[in-house]
Amino acid sequence: MTDSAPRRARVRAPELIGKGGWLNTGDQQYTLADLRGRIVVLDFWTFCCINCLHVLDELRELEEKHQDTLVVIGVHSPKFVHEAEHQAVVDAVERYGVAHPVLDDPELATWKQYAVRAWPTLVVIDPEGYVVAQHAGEGHVHAIERLVTELEAEHETKGTLRRGDGPYVAPEPEPTALRFPGKALLLPSGTFLVSDTTRHQLVELAEDAETVVRRIGSGTRGFADGGPREASFNEPQGLALLDDGSVVVADTVNHALRRLDPVTGEVTTLAGTGKQWWQGAATSGPAREVDLSSPWDVAVFGGKVWIAMAGVHQLWTYDPAERTVAVAAGTTNEGLVDGPAAEAWFAQPSGLAATADRLWLADSETSALRWVGLDGQVHTAVGTGLFDFGHRDGAAGQALLQHPLGVTVLPDGSVAVADTYNHALRRYDPATGEVTTLATDLREPSDAVLAGEDIVVVESARHRLTRLRLPEEAVRVESVAHRTQRAATEVIPGTLRLEVIFQAPAGQKLDTLPHARTDSRGGTPIGPSTRLLVSATPPELLLKGEGADTDLSRDLELNPDVTEGVLHVSAMAASCDDDPANAYPACHVHQQDWGVPVRLTEGGADRLPLVLAGMDDTAPGQG
Numbered sequence: 001m002t003d004s005a006p007r008r009a010r011v012r013a014p015e016l017i018g019k020g021g022w023l024n025t026g027d028q029q030y031t032l033a034d035l036r037g038r039i040v041v042l043d044f045w046t047f048c049c050i051n052c053l054h055v056l057d058e059l060r061e062l063e064e065k066h067q068d069t070l071v072v073i074g075v076h077s078p079k080f081v082h083e084a085e086h087q088a089v090v091d092a093v094e095r096y097g098v099a100h101p102v103l104d105d106p107e108l109a110t111w112k113q114y115a116v117r118a119w120p121t122l123v124v125i126d127p128e129g130y131v132v133a134q135h136a137g138e139g140h141v142h143a144i145e146r147l148v149t150e151l152e153a154e155h156e157t158k159g160t161l162r163r164g165d166g167p168y169v170a171p172e173p174e175p176t177a178l179r180f181p182g183k184a185l186l187l188p189s190g191t192f193l194v195s196d197t198t199r200h201q202l203v204e205l206a207e208d209a210e211t212v213v214r215r216i217g218s219g220t221r222g223f224a225d226g227g228p229r230e231a232s233f234n235e236p237q238g239l240a241l242l243d244d245g246s247v248v249v250a251d252t253v254n255h256a257l258r259r260l261d262p263v264t265g266e267v268t269t270l271a272g273t274g275k276q277w278w279q280g281a282a283t284s285g286p287a288r289e290v291d292l293s294s295p296w297d298v299a300v301f302g303g304k305v306w307i308a309m310a311g312v313h314q315l316w317t318y319d320p321a322e323r324t325v326a327v328a329a330g331t332t333n334e335g336l337v338d339g340p341a342a343e344a345w346f347a348q349p350s351g352l353a354a355t356a357d358r359l360w361l362a363d364s365e366t367s368a369l370r371w372v373g374l375d376g377q378v379h380t381a382v383g384t385g386l387f388d389f390g391h392r393d394g395a396a397g398q399a400l401l402q403h404p405l406g407v408t409v410l411p412d413g414s415v416a417v418a419d420t421y422n423h424a425l426r427r428y429d430p431a432t433g434e435v436t437t438l439a440t441d442l443r444e445p446s447d448a449v450l451a452g453e454d455i456v457v458v459e460s461a462r463h464r465l466t467r468l469r470l471p472e473e474a475v476r477v478e479s480v481a482h483r484t485q486r487a488a489t490e491v492i493p494g495t496l497r498l499e500v501i502f503q504a505p506a507g508q509k510l511d512t513l514p515h516a517r518t519d520s521r522g523g524t525p526i527g528p529s530t531r532l533l534v535s536a537t538p539p540e541l542l543l544k545g546e547g548a549d550t551d552l553s554r555d556l557e558l559n560p561d562v563t564e565g566v567l568h569v570s571a572m573a574a575s576c577d578d579d580p581a582n583a584y585p586a587c588h589v590h591q592q593d594w595g596v597p598v599r600l601t602e603g604g605a606d607r608l609p610l611v612l613a614g615m616d617d618t619a620p621g622q623g
Contacts, residue, residue, distance in 0.1 A: 088461075246260060305319075314329065366384075533548045
């Protein structure tokens with residue numbers, strides 16, 4: 001459902017409620033009345049979500065440019081049980097450099113008041129306290145920036161705009177040697193190289209895994225090659241050793257692969273342009289000319305560097321000999337689907353480890369341990385999908401993890417999993433198909449490396465490496481199982497009208513010139529202007545309406561014999577600058593994935609609106 005000239009709907013903004021209280025405000029509590037006169041952008045996010053992290057980075061320039069009129073407020077709305085812990089939210093706000101107030105809403109109270117259905121969702125509130133726009137997914141900041149400029153002018157004229165300093169109060173920095181380290185690598189010298197993610201550096205630690213030998217990188221966000229003091233990173237993560245002794249670094253927020261010479265400390269760029277990959281961009285080619293998207297980990301497998309491309313739910317490869325990159329597995333659709341590499345679905349792959357014949361991966365959003373064989377087939381060892389997680393040992397088919405970020409091959413061929421949100425180190429034995437627990441009371445472990453008879457764990461939220469002797473016996477842990485806490489939407493069995501709401505931002509129109517379109521950076525052709533992909537868990541829920549098409553509205557036929565499930569909806573729309581004089585207008589891609597829990601009931605809704613951009617004009621209370 002599209003509209004190229006939307007009216008501005010006005011809905012009174014519900015109050016901001018969060019049991020966890022406010023962060024980044026110097027302990028001050030706020031209401032919407034306190035923010036009257038300012039333009040407010042609510043960013044509904046959760047810290048596990050890579051798309052949410054992308055939006056945090058998109059917002060930085062907007063916040064800086066409009067700092068005296070605009071207040072961005074992050075409304076933290078958890079998916080996983082661990083994300084509902086207040087200290088975990090405090091950690092995440094520091095870890096990702098969130099420089100605006102955050103409301104901790106562990107019970108999703110504000111999420112429900114604003115009828116949010118997806119992470120991330122951005123809601124714009126005008127200076128008089130009315131909701132004037134809603135956007136789901138990434139790629140909307142250009143539209144919000146234009147709206148903010150319009151609102152500034154409109155409310156300056158009306159006398160309802162209040163300029164001045166915002167409510168953000170920066171927290172005091174902590175003097176630890178590491179700050180939220182991500183991954184670690186044992187160097188041939190016996191020392192450890194650690195990605196010190198929040199400080200944007202690599203740190204070499206002595207053999208005791210504690211003493212700092214040297215730091216590499218300026219320590220501030222940036223994308224620059226050079227010596228150990230001149231080079232800069234942006235939230236680096238994964239590390240892998242190449243045959244020539246150099247180290248490949250997944251420079252996550254720079255969307256790049258970097259090369260470190262451990263002898264000289266010199267840093268160069270291997271792959272990526274520094275810009276984020278979008279649908280329709282190149283998926284192979286010269287490594288320095290192809291965009292990447294949040295590479296989270298790297299591992300050498302089959303003579304190539306494999307990349308856990310968390311930002312687009314794929315695995316890519318970098319060929320050191322040819323200096324090229326290419327997609328190796330995954331469709332960009334988020335989920336858990338095994339089979340041939342080109343048809344498999346992943347969900348934010350975040351950890352890699354290779355043996356001679358298998359590439360193991362931690363697929364974080366499906367809480368899964370998966371592997372790719374030399375034949376290109378993708379398999380799942382542990383995990384069932386996007387919505388089930390927990391801490392359960394036993395047979396792999398019923399075992400549960402919670403958002404794992406790291407994987408390590410052990411000497412006996414079994415696999416250790418950094419089970420991040422369970423604060424545990426788990427073990428999967430391919431020979432027996434059993435899952436056990438090796439250690440607990442770790443704080444957000446994100447990686448582990450073998451060092452002699454020990455395993456050294458990156459204990460990210462304790463800002464340290466922790467050395468453990470590999471136990472001979474498993475730890476006994478009480479089994480728990482969870483599902484995401486979002487309430488199911490009640491819908492009718494039979495025909496359900498699915499409508500993705502997309503209203504092109506002011507000054508733009510829905511793209512109708514596929515032959516002439518380039519993205520907003522210029523030069524890159526974008527595919528079809530709209531795309532809608534629908535599937536369901538369980539698959540039997542959908543009798544009709546599955547698959548991909550270009551229409552943003554569709555009639556689904558729901559199976560009355562399936563009482564509840566999840567509808568998976570992925571939508572994309574491109575809008576272009578509305579300038580008749582420009583034959584090659586710049587275009588902007590808007591995209592989002594929804595997982596909508598539904599319950600079939602005779603009194604349920606016969607229409608399911610999902611807002612990609614704009615406002616749902618049929619919603620109550622608008623006008």
